[in-house]
Amino acid sequence: xxxxxxxxxxxxxxxLDPQNSTRSLLSKIGYVTLYTVLGIIAFxxxxxxxxxxxxxxxxxxxxxxxxxxxxxxxxxxGNYLTxxxxxxxxxxxxxxxxxxxxxxVLTVLSASLVTFAITRMQWKLNxxxxxxxMVGIMIPVHSTLIxxxxxxxxxxxxxNPIAIVLTYTAFNLxxxxxxxxxxxxxxPREIEEAAVIDGCSVHRIFFQVTLPMTMPVIATTAIIxxxxxxxxxxxxxxxxxxxxxxxxxxxxxxxxxxxMTEWGAIGATLVISILPILIAFFFLSNKIVExxxxxxxxx
Amino acid sequence: MNKVMSNKFIxxxxxFPALFLIMLLIYIPIALTGYYGLMKWDGIGEMTFIGLENxxxxxxxxxxxxxxxxxxxxxxxxxxxxxxxxxxxxxxxxKIKGANLLRKIYLIPMLLSSVAIAQLWLKIYHPTNGVLNSxxxxxxxxxxxxxxxxxxxxxxxxxxxxxxQYAGFYILIYYAALKNIPDSIIEAAKIDGATPFQIGxxxxxxxxSNIIKITVVLxxxxxxxxxxxxxxxxxxxxxxxxEVMASYMYKQAFGSYNFGYGSAIGFFLLLIxxxxxxxxxxxxxxxxxxxx
Numbered sequence: 194x195x196x197x198x199x200x201x202x203x204x205x206x207x208x209l210d211p212q213n214s215t216r217s218l219l220s221k222i223g224y225v226t227l228y229t230v231l232g233i234i235a236f237x238x239x240x241x242x243x244x245x246x247x248x249x250x251x252x253x254x255x256x257x258x259x260x261x262x263x264x265x266x267x268x269x270x271g272n273y274l275t276x277x278x279x280x281x282x283x284x285x286x287x288x289x290x291x292x293x294x295x296x297x298v299l300t301v302l303s304a305s306l307v308t309f310a311i312t313r314m315q316w317k318l319n320x321x322x323x324x325x326x327m328v329g330i331m332i333p334v335h336s337t338l339i340x341x342x343x344x345x346x347x348x349x350x351x352x353n354p355i356a357i358v359l360t361y362t363a364f365n366l367x368x369x370x371x372x373x374x375x376x377x378x379x380x381p382r383e384i385e386e387a388a389v390i391d392g393c394s395v396h397r398i399f400f401q402v403t404l405p406m407t408m409p410v411i412a413t414t415a416i417i418x419x420x421x422x423x424x425x426x427x428x429x430x431x432x433x434x435x436x437x438x439x440x441x442x443x444x445x446x447x448x449x450x451x452x453m454t455e456w457g458a459i460g461a462t463l464v465i466s467i468l469p470i471l472i473a474f475f476f477l478s479n480k481i482v483e484x485x486x487x488x489x490x491x492x
Numbered sequence: 493m494n495k496v497m498s499n500k501f502i503x504x505x506x507x508f509p510a511l512f513l514i515m516l517l518i519y520i521p522i523a524l525t526g527y528y529g530l531m532k533w534d535g536i537g538e539m540t541f542i543g544l545e546n547x548x549x550x551x552x553x554x555x556x557x558x559x560x561x562x563x564x565x566x567x568x569x570x571x572x573x574x575x576x577x578x579x580x581x582x583x584x585x586x587k588i589k590g591a592n593l594l595r596k597i598y599l600i601p602m603l604l605s606s607v608a609i610a611q612l613w614l615k616i617y618h619p620t621n622g623v624l625n626s627x628x629x630x631x632x633x634x635x636x637x638x639x640x641x642x643x644x645x646x647x648x649x650x651x652x653x654x655x656x657q658y659a660g661f662y663i664l665i666y667y668a669a670l671k672n673i674p675d676s677i678i679e680a681a682k683i684d685g686a687t688p689f690q691i692g693x694x695x696x697x698x699x700x701s702n703i704i705k706i707t708v709v710l711x712x713x714x715x716x717x718x719x720x721x722x723x724x725x726x727x728x729x730x731x732x733x734x735e736v737m738a739s740y741m742y743k744q745a746f747g748s749y750n751f752g753y754g755s756a757i758g759f760f761l762l763l764i765x766x767x768x769x770x771x772x773x774x775x776x777x778x779x780x781x782x783x784x
Binding site: 262311467 | 496497498499500502503506507509510511513514516517518519520521522524525528535580583584588594595596597598599600601602603604605606607608611612613615616621622623626627630656659660661664665668713717719720723724738741742745746751754755758759761762765766769
């Protein structure tokens with residue numbers, strides 16, 4: 194935001210080059226220390242995952258007899274094949290995909306409609322409605338759990354994926370609207386105003402002018418929503434009991450409970466469950482970083 | 493312009509779906525939590541109104557207060573760890589090559605599901621084949637602890653993966669805020685002879701004080717309602733040694749079918765979070781938005 198002005202104001206400040214060699218030696222030692230510390234932290238953040246991949250490729254005898262630091266001597270890719278074909282993991286994976294995707298589309302679309310109405314249309318209660326969405330960010334999920342369970346039980350939506358999709362949508366709306374708002378406020382209104390003068394209907398303005406213009410922020414919110422939905426645990430654990438509707442998070446929880454001692458299979462399952470997120474991060478890390486920081490900081 | 497853009501019917505149409513969902517699935521349930529807290533109810537049968545009986549029970553329930561204590565311990569722990577994240581971010585936002593890559597690496601655990609993290613750390617903490625105890629034995633510790641079954645250390649053993657999960661998130665936020673400080677301010681301070689330490693402590697930190705405040709709220713509130721890793725890794729055990737408010741509520745409602753009592757705990761959790769948020773904002777009140 195400030196970057197343009199920052200660039201302009203940037204001055205060629207005189208570099209205070211350390212003249213004597215002791216100082217330059219000291220600063221070298223300082224840099225080495227800094228990089229070592231930063232490197233150690235990076236190692237701690239990443240090593241558990243490397244270790245996970247390593248034991249997912251081991252046989253049980255390797256896991257229990259060899260050092261946990263050793264690499265798999267003969268990588269057991271069969272572990273992945275086994276959990277994918279023999280357990281329910283492929284079913285859980287498919288459920289995760291469609292539940293996540295449906296909830297993301299519903300959230301982004303209904304949040305865009307609200308944000309459009311709040312920022313572009315004239316009505317009296319828009320500040321009140323905006324306030325309702327913003328306060329929603331503070332509500333702890335756990336305090337709604339019992340009444341939600343009771344409600345879905347009464348309307349026969351317990352153990353039904355519709356309950357999950359609607360809950361994900363509702364609880365992601367506040368954050369999504371908050372991120373969208375920031376973008377809508379900075380977006381010039383001239384194009385929309387011109388469209389009004391040309392006699393465009395509101396629906397056409399929204400779908401053919403505003404929505405395409407907000408694609409960058411829609412991508413940001415969609416990926417953040419995707420991560421949250423993919424990883425969600427407490428709702429699905431509480432509202433879904435049939436295997437055929439379970440997603441990966443609660444599915445692997447049950448799977449691991451059944452195969453306590455099969456480390457290779459457990460590791461393979463965990464890797465399968467986190468792989469889509471890691472792939473998304475590899476290609477879209479800037480979008481994800483932007484979404485996480487804008488979502489948190491504007492709160 | 494005004495006529496088209498103030499069509500009441502279209503406004504209602506656009507706002508309704510989202511508003512309906514948050515009213516139905518967030519606000520009505522929140523109100524009902526308070527109401528159900530006044531009931532004796534097993535979740536299936538009839539509700540009986542018992543007034544404040546559940547709250548009276550709450551006050552005398554030792555296990556509940558233990559869980560409150562653990563939640564607050566986690567909150568203090570998380571708030572203190574922010575200092576470390578700040579230092580790391582100050583270093584990263586200085587002239588460090590590869591800072592962008594490093595902060596992305598730090599962020600990775602935050603993107604993973606709590607269940608996957610919990611299962612992975614169950615393996616790391618495994619008493620005999622886990623990577624932690626194997627390491628400790630290899631450097632000569634004869635009897636490394638059974639991290640998750642020792643009531644004295646289980647709570648702190650669980651704090652570690654929670655820190656591991658969220659460290660990158662806070663570093664990311666601080667880094668972004670520090671990068672937003674105009675270079676001209678820092679250059680001016682350098683010309684005036686300020687040391688890097690003075691620049692960090694007396695210029696950069698005050699300039700991002702608003703962000704720091706937000707992260708303190710996030711860390712404390714997030715800790716008070718924390719649930720996932722604890723539920724999966726220990727279920728609050730052994731013997732309540734790692735029980736926190738949310739896990740205790742879940743256990744009462746969906747484990748013992750005390751839905752009325754569980755609702756009372758849920759309502760109490762909501763109140764604590766609102767009060768703490770309000771208190772922190774009040775205590776750290778700032779007079780004006782910082783302008784560069």
